[in-house]
Amino acid sequence: MSTDVMSTTLRPRLAPRRPRTWLRLEHVVMGGAIISLIVLVVLPLAFLLIGSFKGADGVTLDAYSEVLTGRLYVNALKNSLLLGAYSGLFSLLIGLPLAWAVARTDVPAKPLFQITATLSYLSPPFLTAIALTYLFSPNAGLSNVLMRDVLGMPWLTFNIFTMPGLVLVTVMHTFPFVYLLASSALQSVDASYEEAAQILGASKLRTAFLITAPLVAPAVLSGTLLAFVNAIALFGSQAIIGLPGRIVTLPTRIYALFDYPPEYALASALSLVFILITVAALYLQNAFLKRRSYVTLAGKGSRPQMMQLGVFRWVLLACVTIVFFVSIVLPYATLIAVSFSKSWGLEFWKNITLANYKFVLFEYNVTQRAILNSLVLAFVAATLAVLMGAVIGWIDLRTKLPGRKLLDYASLIPLGLPGIVMAVALIQFWLAMPLALYGTLTILLLAYVGRYIPLGVRAANASLRQVDHSLEESAQILGAxxxxxxxxxxxxxxxxxxxxxWLLVFVPVIQELSASILLFSSQSITLAVAVYNLYETGYIEPVAALAMINMLIIGAAIWLAYRLGGRSLTSRNDAAPVHT
Amino acid sequence: MAGISIRGLSKSFSSRDSDVAAVADVDIEVKDNSFVTLLGPSGCGKTTTLRLIAGYITPDRGTIEIDGRPLSSPGSVVPPERRGMGMVFQNYAIWPHKNVFENVVFGLKIRKLPSASARRKVEEALALVNLSGLETRYPSELSGGQQQRVALARSLVVEPDILLLDEPLSNLDAKLRERMRLELKELQLRTGITFVYVTHDQAEALALSDQIAVMNLGRVQQYGTPFEVYAHPANRMVADFMGLVNLVPGKVRERSGAGGVVEIAPELTVKVDALDAFAPGETVEVAIRPESIRLAASPVPGGTWATISNHVFLGNISEYFATLASGLTLRVQTHPLQQLKVGEACTIEVDATHCSVFRAGAGEAKAA
Structure with missing residues (x-):
């Protein structure tokens, strides 16, 4: 390519190609994302705050004084904190040993540990709760009937409608938070740190306590706090287990305030108290997690040493098998059995039927509508959340826009909002607007996109960070x-x-109950709401069928994620120098 | 072809509590068809200068012009995509989702070249960097050196007037680096493209450049040919950065014409050619290259006695540390066949024509 083959077509164009316009596509896209975020999250929160001070005549603190002193509310607050504390504690007691076993010992059947944690995390807690009521409701629960009336061992009965029952159902869902954070921390501790301690004369046990434990403690504590935050936010299990047992918690109390006549000010004030607890816990969690950064900095990460457990490894295996049985096999086997039985009882296997599936899929128009609504909503909400996430992530990482950090923080706000609180905020905001959105699919969509925008931003952020800026710059200098x-x-x-x-958003939206329960109407009913309503009205067997359909949709989405995600992750791109 | 003139270029980045000047008052004239290197330690502002030339950053002050056309000034910056330059990044920035052909043809597609001639040009460019036949490979299937060549081909295929290279050889192993260095120089001569090259490796800069701008603390410390910056460093930073040097304190003893005599130890004085700025009695610092000192086992007239205190054999040269009776130790490089033992006495002789004298304690030009 010497000078003589230079063609005139390739001369550089130092002059602008086209007149500069002040409004370019990138500005429109960025502006759109910012405005959406404000409408979805910031304004509803502002109206929630304003609404909490609204009295019959002007500004007042009445709602707060009622919420902070009234017996009903203090009781709910106490129950929520108790539930959160127990759930955090038991999540730690189950999650940490399992994580340690997988990361640092020669325990057999490690995939079983991983599967147990993953499936427990993915199972919608309100479905597990329903499943367990089939077994352990005090009078009709199958297991209780069996123990009391058939085997004559009443001391083996268990009443699920109690705080221990509620904690059991909750922990099944929250222990994976501790497990996942602890095992990733344990795996990322560079073995050379431990080897350095050992060469200086520390025994294995001392090394574990003096070197490994302090390195992973922040991650473990942060996992425990995440378990706490998630435990107290779950509306479904708290309504299904708590209400019959007269254990009222914050979400169910807020829900009750919307019985006619709705108490908007009280609900708003209680919501803000709820936010305060959640945000405080998340703040602590974040502070802990920041301290573990030195673990991930460890670099090359040689393989950690595996401790020889001897006979004890069979004990651990037995433990995980029990967890697997209680949190996966028991609820799903029950749901499947109920969904195929004509009437649930001791002799359910004598009348197997497909009638329940036929009913919810082909005969009952409410459930049909609910399935369709949820699929459409999940599809659109996931797409919007991810697109907005991509733009917000891009603004944060690739532009010098003033206030971009603020934008990033704003997009994370929903992490601190329990679903039901999000719903209260949206109701307050849209009731004040001249648009009649209440009870439409649109307001549900707004709730979902708003709730799960942090997942979209995080996914986009993580992938954008993997793309070195020079890959874009080199296209630019070539004229793009x-x-x-x-x-x-x-x-x-x-x-x-x-x-x-996208799938990370799709899966929770399909099973969303906490916000939907306040926002739905008979036309915009969703899958989870339909399950809850059918359960409440006593349709025992069809509920199980609908729950199974819910699970199948989630399962299909996850299977798709593994298939497609797995392929794209192991494709030709991964070895390229994208990380620098 | 194009020359670049950079005048008064400054750029600060705001850090947590203050503004840090990354580049301050940089003036560089790059002649047409030349190979210019921005050389300096990390954080000296060389990459910022290159990115200012590319148009990724807007200067706070100063201008960049190409053949008299202004490209960058605080008020207006022609964006990178309209500069028609090429750039090779330190990490190559080869797109991992495109194969070799797709990577190289990208710029031609942007220029809307008909596909037949684009294909021909890509083939030419790949032949130029010895990559013919690898069109359908993906970056992950290429070695570091091959990725490097793809990056070069991608930049060259659009026939830029100016090619910017940001430490392009730093990720290669020593042998390959050596070879690519020769190929780069040859490529520049053959294409006549103006190369602006950033590196922290002084050997690379000396081997490749027509002109070197030695940078430190955001400023150009010296701008000259490789010989000038090596043999006549403008200040002690440049002397120190351009290879090994003995920097020893001294005192001006006498002046004669332009030169004079400087005493660096009671028993050792050197006659220096250029001593304009200094008066007798003034304290100075003398930079003596290790290869400018000769060692002899037997007494030499005019030589000074010293003892060998340490010895490092490096293959192509031998390095000795000679300690004078007054305690001063000098690093000396000799022919590898000259054999002296540690503890042995010897005489040293300093070739004063290659010494530079600086004001004592005077640092380099600093960014404000």
Whole structure:
């Protein structure tokens, strides 16, 4: 390519190609994302705050004084904290040993540990709760009937409608938070830290206490706090188990305030108290997690040593088998059995039927509508959340826009909002607007996108961080415009991450109950709400069938995620120098 | 072809509590068809300068012009995509989702070249960097050196007037680096493209450049040919950075014409050619390259006695540390066949024509 083959077509164009316009596509896209975030999250929160001070005549603190002193509310607060504390504690007691066993010992059947944690995490807690009531409701529960009336061992009966029952159902869902954070921390501790202690004369046990434990403690504590935050936010299990047992918690108390006549000010004030607890816990959690950063900095990460457990490893295996049985096999076997039985009871296996599935899928228009609504909502909400996440992540990482950090923080606010609180905020905001959104699919969509926008931002952020800025810059210097660079370079490179994020939003939206329960109408009913309502009205067997359909949709989405995500992650791109 | 003139270029980045000047008052004239290197330790502002030339950053002060056309000034910056330059990044920035052909053809597609001639040009460019036949490979299937060549081909295929290279050889192993160095130089001569090259490796800079801008603390410390910056460093930072040097304190003894005599130890004085700025009695610092000192086992007239205190054999040269009776130790490089033992006495002789004298304690030009 010497000078003589230089063609005139390739001369540089130092002059602008087209007149500069003040409004470019990138500005429209960025502006759109910012405005959406404000409408979805910031304004509803502002109206929640305003609403909590609204009295019959002007501004007042009445709602707060009622919420902080009234017996009903203090009781709910106490129950929520108690439930959170117990759930955190038991999550720690189950999650940490399992994580340690997998990461640091020669325990057999490690995949079983992983599967137990993953499935427990993915199981919607309100479905597990329903499943367990089939077995352990005090009078009709199958297991209780069996123990009391058939085997004559009444001391083996268990009443699920109690605080221990509620904690049991909750912990099944929350122990994976401790497990996942603890095992990733344990795995990322560089073995050379421990080897360095040992060469200096420390025994294995001393090394574990003096070196490993302090390194992973922040991650473990942060996992425990996440378990706490998630435990107190679960509306479904607290309504299904708590209400019959007269254990009222914050979400169920807020829910009750919407019985006619709705008490908006009280609900708002109680919601803000709820937010305060959640945010405080998340703040602590974040502070702990920041302290573990030195673990991940460890770099090359040689393989950690595996402790020889001897006979004790069979004990651990037995423990995980029990957890697997109680949190996976028992609820799902029960749901399957109930869904196929004509009438649930000791002799259910004598009349197996498909009638329940036929009923919810083909005969009952409420459940049909609910399934369709949920599928459409999950599809649209996941797409919007991920697209907004991509733009917000891009603004944060790739532009110098003033206030971009603020934008990033704003997009994380929903993490501190329990679902039901999000619903209260949306109701307060949209009731004040001239648009009649209440009870429509749109308000549900707004709730879902708003709730799960942090997942979209996080997925986009993580994938964008993997794409070195120079990959975009090199397209730019070759003459590519912003749009071309996005289309040709950035989007193709972050697509696998965005798709994973899409499924991360899709799965929880399909099973969303906490916010939907306040926002739905008979036309906009969703899958989870339909399950809850059928359960409440006593349709025992069809509920199980609908629950199974719910699980099948989730299962299909996850299977898809593994299939597609797995392929794109192991494809040709992974060894390329994208990380620098 | 194009020359670049950079005048008064400054850029600060705001850190947590203050503004840090990354580049301050940089003036560089790059001649057409030349190979210019920005050389300096990490954090010296060389990469910032390169990114200012590319248009990724807007300067706070100063201008960048190409053939008299202004490209960058605080008020207006022609964006990178309209500069028609090429750039090779330190990490190559080869797109992992595109194969070799797709990577290289990208710039031609942007320029809307018909696909037949684009294909021909890609083939030419790949031949130029010895990558013919690898069109359908993906970056992950290429070695570091091959990825490097793809990056080069991708930049060259659009026939830029100016090619910017940001430490392009730093991720390669020593042998390959050596070879790519030769190929880069040859490529520059053959294409006549103006190369602006950033590196922290002084050997690389000396081997490749027509002109070197030695940078430190955001400022250009010296701008000259490789010989000038090596043999006549403008200040002690440049002397120190351009290879090994003995920096020893001294005192001006006498002046004669432009030069004079400087005493660096009671028993050792050197006659220096250029001593303009200094008066007798002034304290100075003398930079003596290790290869400018000769060792002899037997007494030499005009030589000074010393003892060998340490010895390092490096293969192509031998390095000795000679300690004078007054305690001063000098690093000396000799022919590897000259054999002296540690503890042995010897005489040393300093070739004063290659010494530089600086004001004592005077640092380099600093960014404000």
């Amino acid at each position: 415009s912003w749009t071309t660079t996005m289309r040709e370079i950035t989007l193709p490179l972050i697509r696998p991450g965005l798709f994973a994020g």
